[in-house]
Amino acid sequence: MKRKDAIEILHEDEDILVINKGSGLLSLPDRFKPELLNLKDWADQHCGRIWIVHRLDRDTSGVLVLAKNEEAHRNLSLQFENREVQKHYLALVKGRPSTSTGTIDRPIGPNPHRPGRMIISKSGKAALTSFEVLEQYRAYSLLQVAIHTGRTHQIRVHAKAIGCPLAIDPIYGDDKGIFLSQLKGKGYQIGKNQEERPLIQRLSLHAKQLSFLHPVNRNEVSFEAPLHKDFRAVLKQLRKWSI
Secondary structure, three states: OOHHHHEEEEEEOOOEEEEEEOOOOEOOOOOOOOOOOEHHHHHHHHHOOOEEOOOOOOOOEEEEEEEOOHHHHHHHHHHHHOOOOEEEEEEEEEOOOOOOEEEEEOOEEEOOOOOOOEEEOOOOEOOEEEEEEEEEOOOEEEEEEEEOOOOOOHHHHHHHHOOOOEOOOOOOOOOOOEOHHHHHHHHOOOOOOOOOOOOEOOOOEEEEEEEEEOOOOOOEEEEEOOOOHHHHHHHHHHHHHOO
16 A cells, blocks of 8 residues: 555644545554554654544544543543544445434443354344435445444444445455446446456445544544545445446
8 A cells, every 4th residue: 555545644633643544554663574654653654643532443534533642542532432523424325224224232242152253142242333424326225324422333334234235345244346247237348458446345334424522622623524535536436337
């Protein structure tokens, strides 16, 4: 991943740094491959010591806020802990939810048989997700999702639980990508000796918007992360061929 594709600065002041993170970017250095580009090392080089306030899954793109001093870190951490931060995502999922809006209130816990994966579990922690269908296509739907708790893989697990897993999810669903040939069907043609590349081939989840109180001046602030090129490309073709 190229540095310019991995990190886009959305806002910076004396107390916070807000970025649009690319899919595949690590938040912290890898234990076995510390040379891999990661958010912590980049931010430390960019503005000195940085505090990680919250994280996105490695393969989720979108908006993240970082703290540039201890006061900002303490205040932002409390806002996240007290569920005072509003987090909105865009999720491209398979199928169509049974309702145009809905709430998923199902506890999530570790999968005892598959380390690193989560499942709906009565013994898990409370998890609350709400969604709204923004657009519908033949085989997919675009959802706006708000999470009211911060469980590991929450959107991915809840989406699967309602029968609409993320369109691309190597852990909880399909990892084959979405190809233009799928959408155009018989109308698709490719040149001789050419190999079709997917429109998108990574987790189809994007952290769109983050709203909170500025940790120092206490003003209400909201930041929105533009979709990355691959996500924009697949939506463009879905709107053209799949409605």
